[in-house]
Amino acid sequence: MRLSRPMASAPSGIDPVHGRVDRQGRLTEAGPALLRLQEEAGSRLGAPIAIPQLAAVIRSAMKLGVPLSRSVIAASADQDLDLWVRVEPDADGAALAIEGWKARAPAPPRLTLVASQSSPADDVSDRANSLTTDAELQIVEINDGLVARLGKDASSLIGRPLTRLFQLVEDGEGVMPLLSAIGSRQDFAQQLARVRGGADDQQVILDGTANSAGGKFAGYEIRVTIAGDGGEPAGMFDPVLDEALRSPLDHIIAAADRIVDRSEGPLRSDYAAYAGDIAAAGRHLLSVIRAMTEQETGNGADLDLPAIAAEAIQLVQPRAQDRGISIEFIGAPEGALASGEERGVVQILVNLLGNAVRHSPDGAVVSLSIERRGDMLAVTIADSGPGIATTDQQRIFERYERVGNEPGGIGLGLAISRRLARSMGGDIEVESAPGEGARFTLVLPAA
Numbered sequence: 001m002r003l004s005r006p007m008a009s010a011p012s013g014i015d016p017v018h019g020r021v022d023r024q025g026r027l028t029e030a031g032p033a034l035l036r037l038q039e040e041a042g043s044r045l046g047a048p049i050a051i052p053q054l055a056a057v058i059r060s061a062m063k064l065g066v067p068l069s070r071s072v073i074a075a076s077a078d079q080d081l082d083l084w085v086r087v088e089p090d091a092d093g094a095a096l097a098i099e100g101w102k103a104r105a106p107a108p109p110r111l112t113l114v115a116s117q118s119s120p121a122d123d124v125s126d127r128a129n130s131l132t133t134d135a136e137l138q139i140v141e142i143n144d145g146l147v148a149r150l151g152k153d154a155s156s157l158i159g160r161p162l163t164r165l166f167q168l169v170e171d172g173e174g175v176m177p178l179l180s181a182i183g184s185r186q187d188f189a190q191q192l193a194r195v196r197g198g199a200d201d202q203q204v205i206l207d208g209t210a211n212s213a214g215g216k217f218a219g220y221e222i223r224v225t226i227a228g229d230g231g232e233p234a235g236m237f238d239p240v241l242d243e244a245l246r247s248p249l250d251h252i253i254a255a256a257d258r259i260v261d262r263s264e265g266p267l268r269s270d271y272a273a274y275a276g277d278i279a280a281a282g283r284h285l286l287s288v289i290r291a292m293t294e295q296e297t298g299n300g301a302d303l304d305l306p307a308i309a310a311e312a313i314q315l316v317q318p319r320a321q322d323r324g325i326s327i328e329f330i331g332a333p334e335g336a337l338a339s340g341e342e343r344g345v346v347q348i349l350v351n352l353l354g355n356a357v358r359h360s361p362d363g364a365v366v367s368l369s370i371e372r373r374g375d376m377l378a379v380t381i382a383d384s385g386p387g388i389a390t391t392d393q394q395r396i397f398e399r400y401e402r403v404g405n406e407p408g409g410i411g412l413g414l415a416i417s418r419r420l421a422r423s424m425g426g427d428i429e430v431e432s433a434p435g436e437g438a439r440f441t442l443v444l445p446a447a
Contacts, residue, residue, distance in 0.1 A: 016086075017101070021058055022093040025049055034098060040076055042215055054085060054098075061087035062094055073104060075271075080104040129226065132211070134219040137162045137182070146224055150195055150202075162222075166193035166204065178206065185210055185217035187254070202226075209254040221254075253282040281315065302447040303340050305370055305377055306332040312349035313368065316357060324363040327353065332370035337447035338377045340424040345444070348420055348428070351413040352381045352440045359385030359438070373443065376426070380441040388432040397428070417442075 017031035025048050027038055035045060043050035049058060053072040061068040069086045084100040129149065131142040139157050147154045150165075157165055168176050169192040181188035191206040208220035259275035306329075313327050320327050338345070349368075356366040360383045367382045388396065397418050418428045425445045432438035 016097040016099045019096040019098070020093060021049060021096065023062070025055065025058060025062075028093070033101065034096070037074060037076060037081075054083075054096075057085050058087050058094055058096070062089045065089055071100075129224040131162075131222050131224065132219060133162055133222065135217050137219070139165065140219070149226060152197075165196060166206065167196055168193050169203075178208065181208070181210075188220075212258070253279050256282065301340070301342065303338045303342055303345060303444075305336045305338045305345075305379065305444075308342060308345050309349060309368055309370065309379060312346055312353055315346075315350050316353040319354065320357045320366065323357070323360075325357055325360055326365045327357075328365055328367045330367050330369040333372050336370050336372075336377055338444040339447045340426070340444050341420075344420040344424060345442070348417040348442055349379065349381070351417045352428075352442065355413065355440070356381050356383035356385070356438070359383055361385070372446070375446050376443050377446050378441050378443050380439055382437060382439045384437040387434045387436045388430065388438055389434055393430050393432065396430075 017033045018029070019027060019031060019034045020029040022028050027034075027043075027045055027047065027049050030038060030045060037051055038044065038047075038049070041050035049055040051074050053074050057068055057070045057072060067086065067088045069084065072083050072085055074081050074083055080103070082100050082102040082104050083098050086097040086099075088095040088097075129143065129146045131146060132140050134140050138159055138161055140159070142154055142157055144154070147157070152165070168178060170176055171190070171192060176191060177188040178191040187210050188206075188208045191208070193204050193206055195202045195204060203226075205225040206222050207225070208222045211218040211221055256275045256279035259272060309329065309332070313329060317327065353366065353368070360366055364384045366384075368379065369382075370377060370379050372378075397414050414428070421428050421442055421444070426443045429441045429443065430438060431441075
């Protein structure tokens with residue numbers, strides 16, 4: 001018989017839960033608590049281990065051929081668990097002993113402002129032209145606004161196939177995205193269709209997000225874009241390009257939200273928090289697209305400027321850390337409330353901070369400070385980059401204008417940022433000289 005090597009100390013006082021896996025990593029024996037974790041992860045006895053952190057320890061022990069003990073964090077259906085796992089490999093697989101089973105405080109969301117903000121325009125747009133189908137593509141819900149827009153009777157559509165309302169049309173390559181997606185129960189985008197019984201030229205674009213219930217495909221939430229809808233102000237993009245940019249982001253956000261909601265099974269709360277960051281960043285990008293395609297609203301809500309600045313720093317931090325750049329929040333006066341639109345201010349600060357990081361040398365420091373200027377508040381972001389010549393300091397606020405040959409950016413960020421700032425009664429100022437870095441200041445009315 002093989003002798004076990006001494007193992008690291010484990011938490012005491014809790015009886016271990018035992019189990020076994022075979023050489024293929026399938027769970028062949030399991031105590032009740034371990035079996036429950038396996039089933040909550042969507043698997044069963046006799047199937048491969050479905051708890052990723054436990055499976056990783058098992059693979060390492062079996063690959064090395066030595067006993068291993070590790071502390072891992074696993075997700076049950078309703079909480080995170082601190083576990084102490086011991087894996088003892090043998091000729092038939094490995095024996096498992098799991099102790100601890102302590103509930104762990106969930107990881108809090110990080111990008112709270114961006115994640116929680118959805119503009120009224122978003123909410124109206126998402127609800128106005130949408131419908132829901134079941135797994136058989138029968139319509140189970142349709143928004144009143146869409147029914148009215150298409151000139152239909154809702155009672156004649158509920159329970160009917162989607163194709164009763166729309167005739168699907170192949171794209172230029174002879175593909176129907178919806179039919180390609182439904183076999184694999186995936187999201188789809190840019191499905192062209194005609195409204196049955198409508199005018200010959202009444203065309204729509206369908207974008208679908210797959211719904212699930214109990215881990216099974218439950219149908220689609222479909223956003224309907226009606227071609228030829230007027231009333232949108234001219235922007236930087238034409239409608240086709242605008243839709244091509246928005247649709248992928250919509251699907252990324254929807255997929256990240258499903259991860260956050262754990263709709264497809266248990267997940268560690270820190271992983272769910274990362275998905276929340278992805279959804280928040282996606283919503284921020286949508287706000288950038290909206291700024292380029294829609295007119296400003298001039299909203300004047302009271303904004304906690306230090307909190308918004310901290311959130312913008314959080315969004316830019318990963319890029320800065322990759323190059324060893326520190327972003328320092330120097331300080332702000334008490335009660336620094338500004339008047340403006342929250343998403344717009346976040347967008348401006350993310351752009352200014354991102355530019356500062358891009359143009360700073362590795363290991364540098366970028367600073368952000370807030371000060372009062374009479375009845376205005378000023379947020380200044382300073383870097384130690386190459387600086388900007390006086391002759392270029394107004395040109396950089398024009399569309400598609402850039403200074404220098406640094407990679408990244410297409411020359412729209414500052415143009416959009418100044419446009420947003422001025423729509424809120426503020427502006428963006430720049431102070432710089434070649435070789436002396438740059439100071440960009442967002443000025444907004446105080447609340």
